[in-house]
Amino acid sequence: MPESAEHPAYPVGLRLSGRRVVVIGGGQVAQRRLPALVAAGAEVTLVSPSATPSVEAMAETGEIGWTRRRYEEGDLAEAWYVLVATGDPEANARASAEAERSRIWCVRSDDAEAATAWTPATGRSEGVTVAVLTGRDPRRSAAVRDAIVEGLRDGSIAAPHVRAKAPSVALVGGGPGDPDLITVRGRRLLAEADVVIADRLGPRDLLDELPPHVEVIDAAKIPYGRFMAQEAINNALVEHAKAGKAVVRLKGGDPYVFGRGMEEAQALAEAGIPCTVVPGISSSISVPSAVGIPVTHRGVAHEFTVVSGHVAPDDPRSLVDWQSLARLRGTLVVLMGVDKIGAIAEALVTHGKDPATRVALVQEGTTAAQRRVDATLATVAETVRAEEVRPPAVIVIGDVVGVGVPPLS
Incomplete structure (x- = not known):
């Protein structure tokens, strides 16, 4: 019976854990629906002569059972729920009729009006499941679902826990x-x-x-x-x-x-x-990228190293092996090192780094106050003083400094 203002669909959450679910057809519809059925703990049996590679992989790993043939009468025995999604209208109708006789809730991908259940547009956020039905307008359902889930995730829709939580x-x-x-x-x-x-x-x-x-x-x-x-x-x-x-x-x-x-x-x-x-996005990679510097680049740098520069290389508290770092060919990223960059550059050069090695200092990266100052190991100490570079700033040392994409005009 089609939905009307007098008889809207009745929303309900099915608890399918340990219960038999049958999916008829192994195409794209099944590929989209199967993961949620598996996540719900259902014992899923797929009935289909063929399947998409993703569905086939689920069968090979034992997530679902697979009967490799077309639908036959009796395939729905002892099922609690069935999804009919083949490209054969006659087979879909026969499976739907068996479900009706056996009082099994049945979703049909080809004919929503002939189905006894509809699949809502569903999304999840931290233990909350959002399911939206808007009649015969699945795109609208998906749009409403997306808006609610996004609001829950970014906090624009408040859904505080009412029950007391443990500290x-x-x-x-x-x-x-x-x-x-x-x-x-x-x-x-x-x-x-x-x-x-x-x-x-x-x-x-x-x-x-x-x-x-x-x-x-x-x-x-x-x-x-x-x-x-x-x-x-x-x-x-x-x-x-x-x-x-x-x-x-x-x-x-x-x-x-x-x-x-x-x-x-x-x-x-x-x-x-x-x-x-x-986890958060580390400034060691995000700030260089914000000014067009990749910390790795094919043919230029195959590794990058992130170190703290809050103590000078000659400080007894330093745990950094500056001698080894000077021999590396990749990118060196220094955090918290603005006021020690002169001593850091001197140590790297002393241990063999080319004084002409390029250096970029990015102050207040990713913010409105962001600015980039370029130098070399030989000039960076004076550049920092002359340009009045202040923390917080990320320092990038290596050939990648010269690789970046030029800014748009």
């Missing part, structure tokens, strides 16, 4: 600075946060989007008294989480790339608080 903290990598470069998951967790402890290098524009009730704490201004600053941050994460707050530690770049994220994760583990780590 937890999310360490979120905010990316290199441009607020659009945070991950979808990171943005969603920010939208759900009660407390955000932020680094100065995190994407600051995102903080302006937070609701008024969210407490934003500048990590650089946490009073730490007898504690080291990092210990004070760890304590703040633990205290707010134990108070029942949804806590996000917003960091620049990636939490585990010179971000001391592991120290925070370890402190949370010691306190018995679950920790979710959301």
Whole structure:
């Protein structure tokens, strides 16, 4: 019976785990629908003389069973649900009739009006399933589905947890600075946060989007008294989480790339608080690309190395083998090294690097204040002083500096 204003389709979620589902036809429709049926835990039997390579691979790996022939009467025995999707209208009609007689809900890809069930446009976001039906307009269903799922993912549609949750903290990598470069998951967790402890290098524009009730704490201004600053941050994460707050530690770049994220994760583990780590786009690769520099390029650089430059090469605390780095032919990316770049360049040249090796310094990469300054190992120290390059800046050393795409006029 066609849907009408008086008799719309009744939405329901089928729990198919461990239950028999039959799919008739192994073409593109089956290829699209099978993964969700498998994910639902259904015991799927495909009935079809042939299948697409992707469907065939699912059968070969044991995800589905495959009866390699055309549909025959009785194939739907003991099934809970059936998808009919062959190119043979007569076979589709016979299978649909068997499903009707056996009171099995049946979806038909060729004739929605003859089906007893319709497949909604479905999307998922962190435990929420969105299913949309708009009658006989599947494109509209998909568009509405996409809008809702995107809103849930980026936080523009608020769906807070009503039931109390156990204490937890999310360490979120905010990316290199441009607020659009945070991950979808990171943005969603920010939208759900009660407390955000932020680094100065995190994407600051995102903080302006937070609701008024969210407490934003500048990590650089946490009073730490007898504690080291990092210990004070760890304590703040633990205290707010134990108070029942949804806590996000917003960091620049990636939490585990010179971000001391592991120290925070370890402190949370010691306190018995679950920790979710959301990777971020590291400035070591994103900032060079923002100014047209590839950290690797065929025939130019087959590797790139990322090092911290926060201590000078001759500092006893340095863990970097500058002598070995000087012998590498690939790209060297230095983070946190603006004020030490003179000593770094000198060490590389001393250990054999060509003084004419190209260097690019990218200040405030991916933000509106971004600028690029070029030099060589021989001139970089003076260039930094003359051009007044300030942190944060990413330093790229190597032949790739000269490979980049010229800016559009």
